Structures are given as C-alpha cells and as structure tokens.
Amino acid sequence: xxxxxxxxxxxxxxxxxxxxxxxxxxxxxxxxxxxxxxxxxxxxxxxxxxxxxxxxxxxxxxxxxxxxxxxxxxxxxxxxxxxxxxxxxxxxxxxxxxxxxxxxxxxxxxxxxxxxxxxxxxxxxxxxxxxxxxxxxxxxxxxxxxxxxxxxxxxxxxxxxxxxxxxxxxxxxxxxxxxxxxxxxxxxxxxxxxxxxxxxxxxxxxxxxxxxxxxxxxx
Numbered sequence: 001x002x003x004x005x006x007x008x009x010x011x012x013x014x015x016x017x018x019x020x021x022x023x024x025x026x027x028x029x030x031x032x033x034x035x036x037x038x039x040x041x042x043x044x045x046x047x048x049x050x051x052x053x054x055x056x057x058x059x060x061x062x063x064x065x066x067x068x069x070x071x072x073x074x075x076x077x078x079x080x081x082x083x084x085x086x087x088x089x090x091x092x093x094x095x096x097x098x099x100x101x102x103x104x105x106x107x108x109x110x111x112x113x114x115x116x117x118x119x120x121x122x123x124x125x126x127x128x129x130x131x132x133x134x135x136x137x138x139x140x141x142x143x144x145x146x147x148x149x150x151x152x153x154x155x156x157x158x159x160x161x162x163x164x165x166x167x168x169x170x171x172x173x174x175x176x177x178x179x180x181x182x183x184x185x186x187x188x189x190x191x192x193x194x195x196x197x198x199x200x201x202x203x204x205x206x207x208x209x210x211x212x213x214x215x216x217x218x219x
Contacts, residue, residue: 008073008085013065013156013175016048017218022065022156022175027109029055029167031063038171043132044090049173056159056167065156066108069180072104077178078120078139085178087122087137092171095161097170099126103137104157107148115143119153134174151181 014020016033024031035051037044053060077084087103103122110117122137144147160170 002200008076008084008144010176012181013067013177014050015046015174016050017046021180022067023064025061026064027052028058028061029053029063034172037173039132040094041132042203043134044092044173046173049090049092049171052160052170052172054165054167054170056165057164060159060162063147063158064160065158065175067154067180069154069182070151071105071153071178072181073178074119074153077122078105078142078150080139084139085095086138088134088136088174088176089124090132090134090173091126092130092132093126093168094130094162095126095166095168095170097125097127097129099161100124101135102140102159102162104159105153106155107152107156110148110155115145116147118143118146118157119148119150120146145207175212 013022013023014033016035024033030053035048035049037047040047050061073085077087087104089101091101093099101124104114104118105120105122106118120142120148121140122139124135124137126135127133156175158172161168
C-alpha cells in the first residue's frame, strides 16, 4: 500500500460573507446562514457566520449541504496512512469541551440511505466553550455497506453531537474541503442586502455516528 503524501488543493465551501459553493437542502434543526458572529476574535474575524440550533428530539440531527460538483482527491482524505489532509471548520458553542462534531461525505442520489449513500466519515471534538476554534476532522471510517465511491461525492452532512438529545446552539464558519473535479464549477452567489431568516427543519433526514454501522432512522 502506498502512503499518500500529496497535499491536495482546498477551497472554502462557505465563508458566510456572500460567497459559497454549497446549498443547504435538508436540516432537522433550525439554521440561520446569515447570523451575526457572536464574538469576533483572532480565530474568526468575520462579521457573519452560520447559527444552528440542534433539534433535541432527533438523536442524529443533521444539516445536509449539496455541492455543485463532485469533490476531488477524497482518496487522500479517507485513509489512515501517512498524514492525511483534513476537512476544517471554525466553530463556537457553549456545549462542553469534548463535544463530537461529525461530517459525512456522500452522494445526494443516495439520499438518506445509510450506509449505502455515504462514502466516508470524519470526526472532530471541541476543546473549548464560548470561544472560536478551528476543528480539523480526522478520517473515522468507510462504513460497512457503503455503495458510494470517492468519485461520486457531491453531498456533505454535518452532525453536532450525534446520538444525543440536547438542543445546544452552534455557530460555524469557513467550511474548508477539497476542490471539485470540474474546475468550471462556479460559486453560488448570495445576493447583496438580502436577509435570510432562520430556517426551521425542512425534512427529517437520517445519518449516524461513526462508531456504529447500522442504518439510522433519525429518531
């Protein structure tokens, strides 16, 4: 087996300041993608960010983000070998240190079918409360039963404290990941002077925590 050492190009998928390369499709909590930064500091100097209120009634509450193209170089991320590159995201929350945040990479045509529609899972744990920090997501696993290859990834699912029943609030910013295989893919522009109100859950979706491999119902 080769040990991957190549450093892939990365892109900020959403900086919440007007430029983004993702669309928020489903969520089981409440999302405001034009929230005011609760505490501007050296880690996050942006004035705007996203706010998400977790739905305590859903153990695997999540936000789904549709990408405009297929992600490139995922094989470099989805490995235990060497020092893989990391997906990154800035986060601010009053939840206790050690709170799990998880990212699933999959295919939107796979919808909510886990594990078939998920290619790989990545995890990070918070280390502070009421302060911004940048999380780096470590590859967790390719779930047993996955039918989604690294060349099919066009959906990112974000889970805060999966397999729990709390309703904490999370601010997040600067979601960073691989570039797209189609370099002609353009960013989704947010029109200026448009205020987006917090969005209630659109549709109950399913996901899971990294340690288990069974299908999740979202209950």
